[in-house]
Amino acid sequence: MENTVLMPREKLLQFGATALSDAELLAIFLRTGIKGCPVTQLSHAVIQHFGSLRGLISASQQQFCAFKGIGITQFIQLQACTEMTKRYLLAEIKQRHLFDQSDIVRMYLQTEMEQYEREVFLVLFLDAQHRLIKQEEMFFGTVNAATIHPREIIKTALFCNAVGLILAHNHPSGLAKPSASDIQVTKQIQQAAQFLDIQVVDHFIIGKGCYFSFMENDYLQDPKQDLFHP
Template identity: 50%
Template sequence: MSIKNWPATERPREKLLQQGVSALSDAELLAIFLRTGITGIDAVSLARQLLSQFGSLKSLLSANQQQFCAAKGLGEAKFVQLQAVLELSKRYLEQQIQRDTVFTDPATVKRYLQHAISHKQREEFLLLYLDSQHRLIKTESLFSGTIDASPVYPRIVVQHALAHNAAAVILAHNHPSGVAEPSRADRSITERLVQALMLVDIKVLDHFVVGDTDVISFAERGWL
């Protein structure tokens, strides 16, 4: 049966308008993005098949062009659309944290970081450079590495923070495993960075570790 023949309360678009976007499942949201199904399969059923094929929404969203376009019902046009949607979301949240003092709303920073790096298949280390009022100067991806680790060099962090005239920084990196819990290595490199940046009078406000569904804050844990 075509989605057009479903009860209005079950159609993804109508459900979104009536109940809000948070009421929709991953498959329903993906179906709205797909717009149409394929021969013999409606958009919601196709979305469910794709989520099953890729294993998760994160895996689908982070798939490279070849992987994405090889799936039935997808293709280059959909890949381009998806990349545009992801980048729009990232820029929207970045503009939100640029507008105000970053540290007045850590929840927005967490949402931004999830959009920016939670889907990355390799570990990536970000710095958010802040001025003396803790307003965002720039976000920079400084290091990226293997699936399990990203090499972080304090000397390079200090050089870049000084180059951006930062008064403070926020550190962030993702765990491609999806588990946000900080490791001993995460705590060790944070201590080294705090000490290195302290020598040039730059304060580390927080270090966020980003997983699939959670973002851990060192400051909230009392580690900074």
């Protein structure tokens, strides 16, 4: 019996959205192709041109609309979809216990921070159930001991009665590998927080399509220890 090739819509209904490739998901989003180029062919061409879905989503309006077959309507719709995803993830981390939802936190931070053009140090302040109380961009510029002030983080934590912190900063260069300064700053914040029984739950570094979690890589050691020589 000859195999039937399912179109993206039918494939989604039968197997779920996770079974679709990036190009197939984009084909559903685009809905129609252009003259001489069906939507499945167009979606493959778009993905190839921008390199990935991330490349497409992060493209400027001018870059996006310069590709034949997609225009301002698709740009607006895609930006709206991205913002809805961000708001959904934010709502999730406000309601859930974050210790059990590290993937949701990571996805939210990637959506929030990947497009920053300069380095930003962001803190999520958590309550006793490890739910989000508030989010604040605390510092800007290169992350090092001179620019990050742990006392300002602790002051904000006390003001909002936070007992847990999730730290995050981005690397606009694209790589998510922690530097010596990243490690030292984390240690300093841990040391400042421990005196008030505030826990640093994790520190995420967000790169371009990648991330690094201090917790997942066992970098959140006892702050009294030397992180360089455990």
